[in-house]
Amino acid sequence: MLDINFIRDNTETVLKGMKDKGESDLSLVDRVLEVDETWRSLVTKVDNLRAESNRKAKTIGELMSQGKKDEAQKIIKATSESKNEIKKLEEELDEFSRKRDDLLLRIPNVPHDSVPVGSTEEENTVFAEWGDIEEEGWRKPHWELADEHHWIDFERGVKVTGAGFPFYVGPLAKLQRALINFFIDEADQQGYRELQAPYFVNEESARGTGQIPDKEDMMYVIPRDGFYTIPTAEVPVTNFHRDEIFREDDLPVRYVAYTPCWRREAGSYGKDVRGLNRLHQFDKVELVKIVHPSSSYDELESLREYAESLLKKLELPYRTLLMCTGDMGFTQSKKYDLEVWSPGQKRWLEVSSCSNFTDFQARRMQLRYKNEKGKIEILHTLNGSGLALPRVVAALLETYQQEDGKVAVPIVLQSYMGSKWL
RNA sequence: GGAGAGGUGGCUGAGUGGUCGAAAGCGCUCCCCUGCUAAGGGAGUAUACCCCGAAACGGGUAUCGAGGGUUCGAAUCCCUCCCUCUCCGCCA
Numbered sequence: 001m002l003d004i005n006f007i008r009d010n011t012e013t014v015l016k017g018m019k020d021k022g023e024s025d026l027s028l029v030d031r032v033l034e035v036d037e038t039w040r041s042l043v044t045k046v047d048n049l050r051a052e053s054n055r056k057a058k059t060i061g062e063l064m065s066q067g068k069k070d071e072a073q074k075i076i077k078a079t080s081e082s083k084n085e086i087k088k089l090e091e092e093l094d095e096f097s098r099k100r101d102d103l104l105l106r107i108p109n110v111p112h113d114s115v116p117v118g119s120t121e122e123e124n125t126v127f128a129e130w131g132d133i134e135e136e137g138w139r140k141p142h143w144e145l146a147d148e149h150h151w152i153d154f155e156r157g158v159k160v161t162g163a164g165f166p167f168y169v170g171p172l173a174k175l176q177r178a179l180i181n182f183f184i185d186e187a188d189q190q191g192y193r194e195l196q197a198p199y200f201v202n203e204e205s206a207r208g209t210g211q212i213p214d215k216e217d218m219m220y221v222i223p224r225d226g227f228y229t230i231p232t233a234e235v236p237v238t239n240f241h242r243d244e245i246f247r248e249d250d251l252p253v254r255y256v257a258y259t260p261c262w263r264r265e266a267g268s269y270g271k272d273v274r275g276l277n278r279l280h281q282f283d284k285v286e287l288v289k290i291v292h293p294s295s296s297y298d299e300l301e302s303l304r305e306y307a308e309s310l311l312k313k314l315e316l317p318y319r320t321l322l323m324c325t326g327d328m329g330f331t332q333s334k335k336y337d338l339e340v341w342s343p344g345q346k347r348w349l350e351v352s353s354c355s356n357f358t359d360f361q362a363r364r365m366q367l368r369y370k371n372e373k374g375k376i377e378i379l380h381t382l383n384g385s386g387l388a389l390p391r392v393v394a395a396l397l398e399t400y401q402q403e404d405g406k407v408a409v410p411i412v413l414q415s416y417m418g419s420k421w422l
Numbered sequence: 423g424g425a426g427a428g429g430u431g432g433c434u435g436a437g438u439g440g441u442c443g444a445a446a447g448c449g450c451u452c453c454c455c456u457g458c459u460a461a462g463g464g465a466g467u468a469u470a471c472c473c474c475g476a477a478a479c480g481g482g483u484a485u486c487g488a489g490g491g492u493u494c495g496a497a498u499c500c501c502u503c504c505c506u507c508u509c510c511g512c513c514a
Contacts, residue, residue: 043472047483054483057495061440076494083494245469366470374451376469 001104001364003378004036017110020117020325025106032103039096046089053079053086105213109360111325112297112334118324125324127336128308131317134343138403141344142394143275145401146172149422152276164265164273164280171422175396175409176283176389178416180258183285183310183386187256190306192287195257197236200227205239208365210331220262233259233286234383238361241290245376246369252291252299256386259284276390277349283389289382290367293359296380297334300356303384304336307352310387313412316395317341319348333358336384340391344398349391354384 007014011029018026056079063072111117116125146152151172157165168176184194206212206228211219220229230236237257246253261284265273272278287306291299304320311318323335335355339348359378362368367379400408407422414420 040472043483047472050484051482053494058441060494064440072494079494374467 001360002107002109003359003363004032004100004104007107008033008036013110014107017325018108020111021108021328021330022119022326023108028103028107032100032107035096035100035103039093039100042089042093042096046086046093049082049086049089053082108330109333109358111328112356114322115328115334116322116324117326119326120324121327123324124321124327124337126319127322128320129317130308130312130319131315131341133317133341135346137343139343139398139401141275141342142397145344145397145405145407146275148405149407151422162280164278166276166279171417172393174417175413175422176393178413179389179392180283180285181416182413184256184258186310186313187285187287187306187386190254192254192256195237195240195255197230197233197240197257197259199230199236199259200225201230201235201239202226203228205235205242208239208242209235209361210364211235214330217266218263220264229262230259231263232261232284233257234288237286237288238290238381238383239365241367242365244367246290246367246379248292248369248371251369251379252289252295254290255288257286257288259286261388276394277345279390285386285389287384287386290362291380291382292369293377293380296356296358296382299380299382300334300336300354303354303382304338307338307354307384307386311338311340311351314392314396314410316392316399318351329355331355331357331360333360338385338387340395342391342395342398344394344401349395351387351391351395352385355382357381357383 002014007029011033015026015029018029056075060072060075060079063069063075116123118124143152143154149171151169153167153169157163157167160167188194200222203212203226206216206219211228211231215231218231221227222229228235236259237255240255241253260281262281265278265280276282287303289299289303308318308320318338318340321337321339323332323337328335332355335353337350338352338354340351342349358380361381362379367381368376369379370376396410397407400410402408409417409420409422
C-alpha cells in the first residue's frame, strides 16, 4: 500500500509507475485523491462535533457534582439532538475511509528508476550469467532419471493426495534434507537468524504480505478455523514483527526459514509442469530482511549475491534476470529472478526471486522504527528464496548425471549426504 | 472439549459511570549537583489521524484485547468474538 500523502505529492510518478507496470485503470489515482479529500473534510466536521459534545458532557459532569441538576438536564436535552447527526456523519466517514482503502490497495508499488520499462518477460534484462550451458546432448530430464531409480513417486502421491504432491524416496529424500540444511547453514553464516514458522496463517497475516485481496486463489484454505496454508515462508516470517516499532540500532533484521509451501496453481497443466517443475507442495528456504529505508536497495544487491553464491557452490549454471516493470508484480519496486539451467529439459528454471518491497508491505503491516529524532517511520522489507528446492533438485539430477545413469553428489553436499553418489 | 479467573502505556500495576490518555513504581532520554564510584534533584517519555503553520509550537478527535450496545458522558455497565492463566478431560 502506498502512502496517500505520497500519492498526493507525487501523482505523476505514481501514474507513470502504474502505466509501466501495465495497470490499465489509471483513474484509480484520481478517484482515491477525490475520496480522500471528501474523507478529510468529513473528519474535520465529525471531530468538531465530537469536541463540542465532549465539552458539554464535561460541563454536565461539573454541574452534577455541584448538585445543579436542573441546569444539567437542560444541556442533556440539547446534546441528545446532535448525537444523531454525529452518528450519521460517522457512518459516512466509515464508508469513505473504506472506499479510500479499497482504492489504495489496488494501486501498485512504484518501480525503481533502475528497472527497465517493459511489458512482457522478453523485456527482462539478463543481469548476470554464470557457468557453461549445454544446449545439446544426451542428458535425460530429471523425471526419467528419477523414474529409473524409483526416487520420486508421483503416482502414489496422486493416490494419497493428488497431482502435484509427490513422494521423495530414499536417496532423493535425503538429498532434499541435505539441501535444506546446506541452505540454512550458509544463511546462518551470513548472519540470517533461523526461524521455524507456523505453516498456517490467519487472515490478517495474509493481508499483511498482500496475498489478500490480490492473490487469494493461490492459497489453500482451512475454512473451519479461518486459516490459510502458507504459499511461502515470507508470509509468517514477515508478519513476525507486524505492528512493531524497532529501535534504529536493531536494524537491519535478517531471517532465514525453511518451510514447505503450498500453492493451488489453478489452471496450470502441460509440459511446463512435468516432473518437479511445478508442484502444489514444495520445500523452500526463504530469506527475509527488514531494513532501514535508506539501505534497502543495497540490501537487495547483497540478497541477490547471496542467492547466486548458493548456485555457484552447487556448481549449477544459472543466469540472473532483472525483471522489467511489466513482469515484476504488484508489490515490488525491483526484482531479480535467478534461473538455473536444466540440461535435461534444455530450459531455464526459476529457483529464486529476490525483491525489494520498499515500504509497500511494511505500511500495510505497520512495521516501523523510531529514528534519532524520535520520529516514527515505515521500514522497508525484502525477501528472496535461498533457494526453492524442487527445481534445484531437478537441475542437480540432470547436471550431475553420468552416462551410466549414476548421479554424483555436489562437493558441498557430500558431507551432508555422507557419500559421493546418490 | 468442560469449569473458573483475567486482558490497562516499554514493563510492573492502580483505577468499577463524570475534569482519566489514564495514579504510582521501574525502565529510558535530557539537564543539574556531587572532583572517580555510589547516591541525590529537576524535566520529559504511547500511537494514528484532522486543522493551523515554512517549521517549532498549538488546537482537536480516536484508541485501556477486538467489534457492537446502553448513556449527555464508558477503562469502568451489557452482548459477541479473540487471547492468556488455573483446574479437569484428551493427547504427540
